[in-house]
Amino acid sequence: MRGIISFGGYVPYRRLNRAAIAAVMGRGGGRGTRSVASYDEDTTTMGVEAARLALRSAETEPRALWFATADPAYLEKTNATAIHAALRLDTSVGALDFGGAVRSGVGALRTALEAGGPTLVVTSDIRGGLPTGADEANGGDGAAAFLVGGDDDGPVVAELLGTASATEEFVDRWRQPGSPSTGQWEERFGETRYGPLAAQAWKEALGSAGVGAEDVDVAVLTGAHGRAVKRVSGQLGVARVADDLAAAVGNTGTAHAGLVLANVLEQAEPGQTIAVVVLADGVEVLILRTTEALAAYRPVLSVADQVANGAEVSYATFLQWREMIRVQPPNRPEPSRPSSSAAARAQDWKYGFVGSRGVESGTLHLPPARVSIRPEDELDEMAPAPMADVGAAVVTFTVDRLVYSVSPPVVFAVVDFDGGGRLPVELTDVDPDAVRVGQRVEMTFRRLYEAEGIINYFWKARPARSGSTTD
Amino acid sequence: MASHGIKDQVAIIGMGCTPFREHWDKGVDDLLIDASSAAFASAGVAKDDVDAFWLGTASSGMSGLTLSQPLKLVGKPVTRVENFCATGSEALRQACYAVASGAYDVAMAIGVEKIKDSGYQGLNAAPAPHDGTKRNLTAAAMYSLVLPAYAARYGVDEDELRMVVAKIAEKNHRNGALNPLAQFRREMPAEKICEMASVAGRLSVFDCSGVADGSAAAIVVRADDAHQYCDDPLYIKALSFVSGTGGGLIDPEYDYTAFPECEMAGTDAYRQAGIDDPRSALAMAEVHDCFTPTEMVLMEDLGFCERGTAWKEVLAGTFERNGDMPVNTDGGLKAFGHPVGASGLRMHYECWLQLRGQAGEDRQIDLSTRNLALVHNLGGYPGEMVSFVSILGPQLG
Numbered sequence: 001m002r003g004i005i006s007f008g009g010y011v012p013y014r015r016l017n018r019a020a021i022a023a024v025m026g027r028g029g030g031r032g033t034r035s036v037a038s039y040d041e042d043t044t045t046m047g048v049e050a051a052r053l054a055l056r057s058a059e060t061e062p063r064a065l066w067f068a069t070a071d072p073a074y075l076e077k078t079n080a081t082a083i084h085a086a087l088r089l090d091t092s093v094g095a096l097d098f099g100g101a102v103r104s105g106v107g108a109l110r111t112a113l114e115a116g117g118p119t120l121v122v123t124s125d126i127r128g129g130l131p132t133g134a135d136e137a138n139g140g141d142g143a144a145a146f147l148v149g150g151d152d153d154g155p156v157v158a159e160l161l162g163t164a165s166a167t168e169e170f171v172d173r174w175r176q177p178g179s180p181s182t183g184q185w186e187e188r189f190g191e192t193r194y195g196p197l198a199a200q201a202w203k204e205a206l207g208s209a210g211v212g213a214e215d216v217d218v219a220v221l222t223g224a225h226g227r228a229v230k231r232v233s234g235q236l237g238v239a240r241v242a243d244d245l246a247a248a249v250g251n252t253g254t255a256h257a258g259l260v261l262a263n264v265l266e267q268a269e270p271g272q273t274i275a276v277v278v279l280a281d282g283v284e285v286l287i288l289r290t291t292e293a294l295a296a297y298r299p300v301l302s303v304a305d306q307v308a309n310g311a312e313v314s315y316a317t318f319l320q321w322r323e324m325i326r327v328q329p330p331n332r333p334e335p336s337r338p339s340s341s342a343a344a345r346a347q348d349w350k351y352g353f354v355g356s357r358g359v360e361s362g363t364l365h366l367p368p369a370r371v372s373i374r375p376e377d378e379l380d381e382m383a384p385a386p387m388a389d390v391g392a393a394v395v396t397f398t399v400d401r402l403v404y405s406v407s408p409p410v411v412f413a414v415v416d417f418d419g420g421g422r423l424p425v426e427l428t429d430v431d432p433d434a435v436r437v438g439q440r441v442e443m444t445f446r447r448l449y450e451a452e453g454i455i456n457y458f459w460k461a462r463p464a465r466s467g468s469t470t471d
Numbered sequence: 472m473a474s475h476g477i478k479d480q481v482a483i484i485g486m487g488c489t490p491f492r493e494h495w496d497k498g499v500d501d502l503l504i505d506a507s508s509a510a511f512a513s514a515g516v517a518k519d520d521v522d523a524f525w526l527g528t529a530s531s532g533m534s535g536l537t538l539s540q541p542l543k544l545v546g547k548p549v550t551r552v553e554n555f556c557a558t559g560s561e562a563l564r565q566a567c568y569a570v571a572s573g574a575y576d577v578a579m580a581i582g583v584e585k586i587k588d589s590g591y592q593g594l595n596a597a598p599a600p601h602d603g604t605k606r607n608l609t610a611a612a613m614y615s616l617v618l619p620a621y622a623a624r625y626g627v628d629e630d631e632l633r634m635v636v637a638k639i640a641e642k643n644h645r646n647g648a649l650n651p652l653a654q655f656r657r658e659m660p661a662e663k664i665c666e667m668a669s670v671a672g673r674l675s676v677f678d679c680s681g682v683a684d685g686s687a688a689a690i691v692v693r694a695d696d697a698h699q700y701c702d703d704p705l706y707i708k709a710l711s712f713v714s715g716t717g718g719g720l721i722d723p724e725y726d727y728t729a730f731p732e733c734e735m736a737g738t739d740a741y742r743q744a745g746i747d748d749p750r751s752a753l754a755m756a757e758v759h760d761c762f763t764p765t766e767m768v769l770m771e772d773l774g775f776c777e778r779g780t781a782w783k784e785v786l787a788g789t790f791e792r793n794g795d796m797p798v799n800t801d802g803g804l805k806a807f808g809h810p811v812g813a814s815g816l817r818m819h820y821e822c823w824l825q826l827r828g829q830a831g832e833d834r835q836i837d838l839s840t841r842n843l844a845l846v847h848n849l850g851g852y853p854g855e856m857v858s859f860v861s862i863l864g865p866q867l868g
Contacts, residue, residue, distance in 0.1 A: 338603025400612035
């Protein structure tokens with residue numbers, strides 16, 4: 001049996017109220033909200049957050065990491081390696097990017113399900129378009145990760161029953177590298193392509209799985225082409241098409257099938273048949289069946305909880321974060337690029353958030369040190385101390401309105417970790433007025449800034465989400 | 472193994488200090504020439520009479536050439552030193568040890584900073600290549616952490632404490648207003664400071680030191696030789712320096728209400744000088760008021776009052792120019808301005824004037840019962856700092 005061993009969806013904290021768009025621009029927008037990656041997030045950092053959730057629900061160590069996004073932080077350089085480092089995977093674990101196309105998300109998942117060895121598939125996307133456009137309002141940002149493997153890798157919670165693919169070359173949606181918006185052909189045309197392709201793949205997938213449409217309990221149906229999705233929804237003949245999260249999150253592109261699937265799995269019972277149908281330059285279909293192991297499966301933090309716990313971001317701030325409008329930066333020097341060699345030496349600290357702990361004193365050192373601040377520890381008598389999943393509490397804090405930031409002001413806190421240890425650290429996903437002493441926080445992998453084209457990744461603290469840290 | 476100090480072995484025989492200003496019309500060279508010329512004249516020596524030089528600058532130049540080129544020093548050693556905002560004091564400390572050792576007869580310590588050529592507001596040092604994980608926070612924000620911590624520990628109302636530190640700025644502005652060399656010569660009522668917008672925590676820009684260009688210099692000789700040069704030298708009673716472990720940043724026991732590096736440097740300096748009770752021995756102190764909460768905490772770190780009481784002493788006027796323990800009579804970093812590498816020597820310059828009765832009628836402190844001065848100069852942040860303390864006096868013994 002091969003299938004999904006664990007999974008995690010990530011929905012960023014911020015929401016744009018779609019009505020805010022028309023309030024400013026006079027048109028555009030719509031009803032509900034969309035999720036918004038913060039200024040310090042990109043597809044890589046969101047991928048890390050989803051993957052951390054997935055790995056914490058499993059004992060299995062992946063042997064490969066595949067990362068798919070249509071909005072890569074880097075070209076040329078592999079983005080999966082930063083995720084690999086943040087997850088502290090062994091150097092023998094390969095890390096590959098599946099790049100560029102929305103279809104690569106479901107493609108990576110399908111390929112992993114049909115390949116060998118435990119594989120962590122991470123899908124992530126930041127969706128947008130020009131102000132007032134449909135993509136701006138209806139897109140969403142998010143990530144989903146799946147640890148895929150066989151019985152001998154760990155308990156499989158959803159077994160793969162069958163797959164199918166249908167491919168045809170037609171130019172329906174397209175975007176040049178670096179372009180802020182996606183072009184779209186007249187919608188009626190794409191609908192005529194997707195309908196027959198979906199019918200063909202659906203029939204083949206059901207056949208390969210040995211089930212009928214009436215046996216499918218729920219279908220995860222996603223695609224960027226709204227009319228086509230609607231049409232295919234009517235032709236599948238299944239009991240239920242899953243909520244596509246459009247009202248609160250929006251369409252997260254490359255990550256979307258995964259995010260909706262994670263949400264479905266979190267609410268599913270053992271023995272249910274789940275179909276995944278993705279319309280993207282053709283059609284991909286996966287047929288899964290949940291196993292008895294699902295009953296014992298405990299997500300660290302559910303998609304539904306994350307959807308329910310967001311906070312609004314103003315349309316002006318959204319436009320600034322997306323670099324649709326440029327604002328005057330503080331009259332302070334911009335930060336300098338991190339040194340690649342220094343960063344490589346500090347990889348466990350910078351990417352993995354691993355400190356050191358005095359063997360004798362137990363005193364935590366962040367960053368890791370060779371010499372302890374306690375005299376009882378001998379030189380180099382230090383043990384690695386992974387702290388990314390340890391909760392902390394705010395001891396004191398301040399708001400810095402002078403320092404350079406992409407999105408001032410900087411909220412900064414001194415936090416004490418559960419079990420000992422302290423770090424002065426920047427807070428994120430927080431309103432300056434809402435911080436208080438004693439507040440629970442957790443660590444999150446973020447993009448601090450970019451300088452000379454090099455992205456500086458490190459950790460910040462954010463207000464704790466329920467159940468997400470080890471107390 | 473001990474910090475012995477060099478009490479009464481070295482004397483300052485001359486000093487000079489430029490006005491601290493936004494010197495748009497003066498460069499590093501001009502400032503160095505102005506301060507050194509004033510110091511040479513004060514000591515009655517020519518540049519060739521000085522055997523060795525210590526130049527302190529945080530970021531306005533590299534190497535001894537920064538001084539030897541503008542002054543056209545021929546065949547002389549110049550050492551550039553840097554120790555954060557304590558750079559100027561560090562230059563003096565090295566010059567003192569150089570003459571005390573007998574290696575040289577006459578040495579100069581000179582500090583300079585040309586801040587205002589950066590094009591940015593505030594102080595901005597270019598970092599060494601780094602791994603990108605250092606915190607991104609201004610010094611003002613780091614020091615702003617002191618206020619809520621102190622209020623919580625000692626049960627002081629946060630609004631009242633905010634007024635207390637504004638009173639420190641008010642005092643230093645009052646002192647600066649009388650000082651022709653100071654950057655800010657306007658009084659500033661505490662109430663107005665409290666009304667200003669916060670820039671970091673509850674601190675406003677008027678809780679921060681002035682950002683200025685400037686230079687200050689001292690010429691030192693062995694105490695035995697001092698009277699060959701002047702009738703009223705100033706003797707070095709103590710020189711102490713502590714560079715911290717940075718442990719405060721990661722130690723949950725650190726509570727941001729004290730600066731242990733400063734307390735240690737103070738204790739060491741008092742021991743070197745043979746002072747048991749600083750409050751009864753010291754006529755004045757120049758301390759590193761980089762931000763108003765810093766000066767408040769230093770009053771306790773340096774033993775001028777008990778822990779948890781500095782805020783009351785501030786309100787009681789203890790540290791006013793005519794108070795029981797005058798602090799920052801020249802206006803301090805707050806009103807005199809803070810050209811990083813020059814500030815430590817500027818603090819000594821004020822002691823040089825006051826202890827020798829040359830501060831001028833309107834500024835001169837009372838020396839009838841006490842005649843020692845303390846200089847405290849720090850660099851860094853709560854939890855990770857360097858701290859310098861010296862003690863000076865006009866008499867041997």
